[in-house]
Amino acid sequence: MNGWERREHILQVAAEIFARKGYRTTSITDIVEVAGIGRGTFYLYFESKREIFLELIESYFEGFAQVLEENQRRLEEAFLEGGNALAAWRENIYRVFLYHRDNPHLTSIVYGEAMGRDEDFSLRVDELSRLARKKLLEGFRLMERHRMLRDCDLETVTSMVMGSTINVIRDRLLGRKRVNLERLSDEFMEYHIRALAPRGTDIQRSVRSAMKGVKRGAEGAG
Amino acid sequence: MNGWERREHILQVAAEIFARKGYRTTSITDIVEVAGIGRGTFYLYFESKREIFLELIESYFEGFAQVLEENQRRLEEAFLEGGNALAAWRENIYRVFLYHRDNPHLTSIVYGEAMGRDEDFSLRVDELSRLARKKLLEGFRLMERHRMLRDCDLETVTSMVMGSTINVIRDRLLGRKRVNLERLSDEFMEYHIRALAPRGTDIQRSVRSAMKGVKRGAEGAG
Amino acid sequence: MNGWERREHILQVAAEIFARKGYRTTSITDIVEVAGIGRGTFYLYFESKREIFLELIESYFEGFAQVLEENQRRLEEAFLEGGNALAAWRENIYRVFLYHRDNPHLTSIVYGEAMGRDEDFSLRVDELSRLARKKLLEGFRLMERHRMLRDCDLETVTSMVMGSTINVIRDRLLGRKRVNLERLSDEFMEYHIRALAPRGTDIQRSVRSAMKGVKRGAEGAG
Amino acid sequence: MNGWERREHILQVAAEIFARKGYRTTSITDIVEVAGIGRGTFYLYFESKREIFLELIESYFEGFAQVLEENQRRLEEAFLEGGNALAAWRENIYRVFLYHRDNPHLTSIVYGEAMGRDEDFSLRVDELSRLARKKLLEGFRLMERHRMLRDCDLETVTSMVMGSTINVIRDRLLGRKRVNLERLSDEFMEYHIRALAPRGTDIQRSVRSAMKGVKRGAEGAG
DNA sequence: TATGAATGAGAATTCATTCAT
DNA sequence: GATGAATGAATTCTCATTCAT
Numbered sequence: 010m011n012g013w014e015r016r017e018h019i020l021q022v023a024a025e026i027f028a029r030k031g032y033r034t035t036s037i038t039d040i041v042e043v044a045g046i047g048r049g050t051f052y053l054y055f056e057s058k059r060e061i062f063l064e065l066i067e068s069y070f071e072g073f074a075q076v077l078e079e080n081q082r083r084l085e086e087a088f089l090e091g092g093n094a095l096a097a098w099r100e101n102i103y104r105v106f107l108y109h110r111d112n113p114h115l116t117s118i119v120y121g122e123a124m125g126r127d128e129d130f131s132l133r134v135d136e137l138s139r140l141a142r143k144k145l146l147e148g149f150r151l152m153e154r155h156r157m158l159r160d161c162d163l164e165t166v167t168s169m170v171m172g173s174t175i176n177v178i179r180d181r182l183l184g185r186k187r188v189n190l191e192r193l194s195d196e197f198m199e200y201h202i203r204a205l206a207p208r209g210t211d212i213q214r215s216v217r218s219a220m221k222g223v224k225r226g227a228e229g230a231g
Numbered sequence: 232m233n234g235w236e237r238r239e240h241i242l243q244v245a246a247e248i249f250a251r252k253g254y255r256t257t258s259i260t261d262i263v264e265v266a267g268i269g270r271g272t273f274y275l276y277f278e279s280k281r282e283i284f285l286e287l288i289e290s291y292f293e294g295f296a297q298v299l300e301e302n303q304r305r306l307e308e309a310f311l312e313g314g315n316a317l318a319a320w321r322e323n324i325y326r327v328f329l330y331h332r333d334n335p336h337l338t339s340i341v342y343g344e345a346m347g348r349d350e351d352f353s354l355r356v357d358e359l360s361r362l363a364r365k366k367l368l369e370g371f372r373l374m375e376r377h378r379m380l381r382d383c384d385l386e387t388v389t390s391m392v393m394g395s396t397i398n399v400i401r402d403r404l405l406g407r408k409r410v411n412l413e414r415l416s417d418e419f420m421e422y423h424i425r426a427l428a429p430r431g432t433d434i435q436r437s438v439r440s441a442m443k444g445v446k447r448g449a450e451g452a453g
Numbered sequence: 454m455n456g457w458e459r460r461e462h463i464l465q466v467a468a469e470i471f472a473r474k475g476y477r478t479t480s481i482t483d484i485v486e487v488a489g490i491g492r493g494t495f496y497l498y499f500e501s502k503r504e505i506f507l508e509l510i511e512s513y514f515e516g517f518a519q520v521l522e523e524n525q526r527r528l529e530e531a532f533l534e535g536g537n538a539l540a541a542w543r544e545n546i547y548r549v550f551l552y553h554r555d556n557p558h559l560t561s562i563v564y565g566e567a568m569g570r571d572e573d574f575s576l577r578v579d580e581l582s583r584l585a586r587k588k589l590l591e592g593f594r595l596m597e598r599h600r601m602l603r604d605c606d607l608e609t610v611t612s613m614v615m616g617s618t619i620n621v622i623r624d625r626l627l628g629r630k631r632v633n634l635e636r637l638s639d640e641f642m643e644y645h646i647r648a649l650a651p652r653g654t655d656i657q658r659s660v661r662s663a664m665k666g667v668k669r670g671a672e673g674a675g
Numbered sequence: 676m677n678g679w680e681r682r683e684h685i686l687q688v689a690a691e692i693f694a695r696k697g698y699r700t701t702s703i704t705d706i707v708e709v710a711g712i713g714r715g716t717f718y719l720y721f722e723s724k725r726e727i728f729l730e731l732i733e734s735y736f737e738g739f740a741q742v743l744e745e746n747q748r749r750l751e752e753a754f755l756e757g758g759n760a761l762a763a764w765r766e767n768i769y770r771v772f773l774y775h776r777d778n779p780h781l782t783s784i785v786y787g788e789a790m791g792r793d794e795d796f797s798l799r800v801d802e803l804s805r806l807a808r809k810k811l812l813e814g815f816r817l818m819e820r821h822r823m824l825r826d827c828d829l830e831t832v833t834s835m836v837m838g839s840t841i842n843v844i845r846d847r848l849l850g851r852k853r854v855n856l857e858r859l860s861d862e863f864m865e866y867h868i869r870a871l872a873p874r875g876t877d878i879q880r881s882v883r884s885a886m887k888g889v890k891r892g893a894e895g896a897g
Numbered sequence: 898t899a900t901g902a903a904t905g906a907g908a909a910t911t912c913a914t915t916c917a918t
Numbered sequence: 919g920a921t922g923a924a925t926g927a928a929t930t931c932t933c934a935t936t937c938a939t
Binding site: 678681712713714719 | 923924925926
């Protein structure tokens with residue numbers, strides 16, 4: 010195991026334990042024992058317990074930001090190319106769920122520790138959190154500009170959609186073996202499309218249109 | 232300050248600090264310093280750090296359970312008396328926000344510590360959490376029986392609505408001085424009514440009907 | 454309950470608890486709860502926990518010293534009046550057992566806490582202990598001068614007899630409901646008379662003679 | 676200092692302090708200061724204060740049990756091989772004294788903490804104590820079967836002999852630089868042989884016979 | 898006199914971090 | 919690089935003693 014591999018190994022182990030036990034309860038001993046390394050070795054790769062935890066958080070947000078970036082691009086492209094914006098949105102939702110399902114430990118860490126603790130890292134968490142929120146809000150504004158949304162307070166909507174997302178991930182994704190992500194995404198999208206569609210929209214058609222854009226065989230892709 | 236007052240004082244101080252720093256990070260020293268009492272005095276009123284924390288959690292859920300109870304009754308009565316069920320629902324939402332706005336510390340504590348940490352009390356939190364969830368689900372089932380909901384997976388819906396609620400409370404209620412609870416409740420209700428209304432519902436009318444049931448002057452009641 | 458009575462009451466209660474739990478483990482709370490008084494009241498009658506403990510110890514030694522004094526006198530008188538010295542000794546043994554059986558708490562306290570702890574009171578305990586030992590040694594010297602003892606090291610003999618006494622009290626007296634003190638005293642005396650009698654003594658006769666001097670009805674006197 | 680050495684060092688230091696101050700009064704701080712180690716280091720080698728104390732107690736009884744075992748064997752062999760049983764007994768006494776003189780701290784700890792305190796370990800001490808007592812009693816029964824004892828209550832005798840032993844150790848062995856163990860053993864044996872010999876025994880001869888079996892040069896062996 | 902709420906020094910124990918090997 | 923023994927600051931909790939009522 011070379012330097013980089015070892016570092017990654019420790020990160021993975023730490024992620025799993027932090028997710029299970031939380032920051033305070035997890036001890037360096039826990040980590041090095043599972044990682045199969047000596048106490049001192051840990052400090053060759055990471056400055057402190059705080060630092061490795063922060064790195065995990067950053068890595069979650071980095072990955073998530075990338076997903077949101079792609080989502081934004083996908084939406085923009087759909088609009089530009091006169092494509093199916095709803096299908097793009099449907100895909101975006103799917104990608105968000107996928108990301109979280111594939112990174113359950115990071116997810117647990119962030120949403121289990123994210124709320125206002127005055128630990129040093131809570132500031133960073135809040136900062137990153139606001140970043141993600143901003144990206145989502147931008148997506149909504151884009152949709153608004155294209156008359157895909159009824160008139161409503163986008164700030165509140167963003168909160169509601171984020172909350173729904175997080176909670177669905179928590180309740181219905183994490184800790185389960187097999188989840189049909191496609192069906193979940195459909196359910197989720199239909200709910201929020203109905204909630205947001207402008208007056209006079211033929212929602213049945215919208216939903217059908219959104220789903221039509223999606224042709225996935227077995228959903229196990231992620 | 233007599234016994235009861237002092238106890239309440241300590242509880243309040245502890246709630247504020249736990250909300251800010253979380254369970255592990257908060258030390259008895261933190262609490263007694265802010266409360267202006269001696270170390271030992273704390274232990275005259277509470278058996279342990281764990282006990283006072285649990286008491287705060289229980290008190291949150293007790294209050295919340297009561298709100299949900301009343302909400303359930305309000306909804307049932309609306310149905311029985313041929314009243315305005317939507318207005319009842321609108322009132323319910325308002326009450327939930329009100330409760331959390333009036334108990335911001337308890338709210339922070341519970342939602343900051345709720346996710347699966349292997350603390351002793353995470354079991355209790357989960358238990359109470361599931362209770363609250365169950366009550367909300369019952370509400371939805373009642374509405375479903377009265378054809379107020381379109382066909383959908385109530386489990387997922389419950390997760391989404393709870394998530395929305397929590398996140399709206401977190402983002403838009405806590406830490407703000409002045410929030411227009413009425414407007415927020417309206418916004419929230421309209422979003423979820425649209426999301427859940429059966430096909431063919433005249434949503435404009437529903438929303439107007441729901442709001443008509445509410446005649447509150449200045450919203451500052453809580 | 455007047456002042457003196459209350460003080461005595463507290464002493465008794467404390468003796469019982471100290472005997473059961475030892476000095477360190479016994480708390481002022483234990484004592485005042487059983488005594489049915491307030492915390493502060495205790496300090497009206499005693500300066501400190503240490504002080505009441507010392508007072509109990511002193512009271513044990515005071516009583517024991519008195520027994521030893523009487524024993525010494527009894528022995529001297531027997532010699533002076535040409536009486537039955539062995540019977541006097543037999544009586545002395547009985548009195549020692551009687552004293553301890555009647556003061557089980559004090560006994561437990563002293564022999565449970567007596568050995569070299571560097572608590573402040575261990576000095577006092579040692580001092581008093583040496584006093585008792587000295588008195589016993591004097592008794593032996595008196596017997597020696599009257600040719601009742603074979604040639605031996607009285608210091609060691611004193612240690613052995615004290616040890617026997619303490620251990621018999623501990624093993625066979627304390628914590629038992631009904632003990633036949635007469636029989637125990639006989640057994641004890643015979644053992645030590647045999648051990649100490651000068652060569653050529655007719656021990657059978659000695660023992661019989663010692664016992665003859667004792668005419669007690671039911672032994673329950675104490 | 677390697678691991679084992681350090682552990683032994685801590686044990687020795689702790690034994691000395693426990694012996695001097697008793698369990699409750701001794702703090703971990705006392706131990707680590709004298710041992711010249713950090714607070715945490717103590718917990719690398721021992722789980723708790725209670726555990727190290729128990730280990731010392733166990734080690735005393737283990738050593739003592741071994742002595743008693745050997746003594747029993749020595750006595751049995753003497754009987755089987757038609758050897759000098761009295762000399763064996765004399766040797767046994769010597770060995771008991773030797774063991775305690777060589778382990779003064781353990782001795783102090785056990786006999787200072789032995790009496791019924793409601794500490795967790797008092798149960799263990801009592802248990803082990805009863806074991807030692809049982810072994811001694813067995814020795815006496817063996818002697819009784821071989822007609823070496825007069826008719827008497829062996830339970831009481833056991834108490835007396837144990838008490839003598841303990842007290843002689845306490846008064847005449849512990850805390851002294853130079854003790855003539857041979858002479859002390861002789862004195863002790865003569866006392867108890869006289870006390871226990873059957874009627875008609877020629878005690879002078881017995882004592883001489885017992886001592887003849889012992890040929891030791893300088894007594895400093897232990 | 899009597900009280901008991903309040904105190905704070907001191908106890909055992911944990912654990913992130915260092916550093917000599 | 920790798921190790922893990924050593925550290926000590928920090929934590930929770932206890933209890934003898936005080937003092938205002």
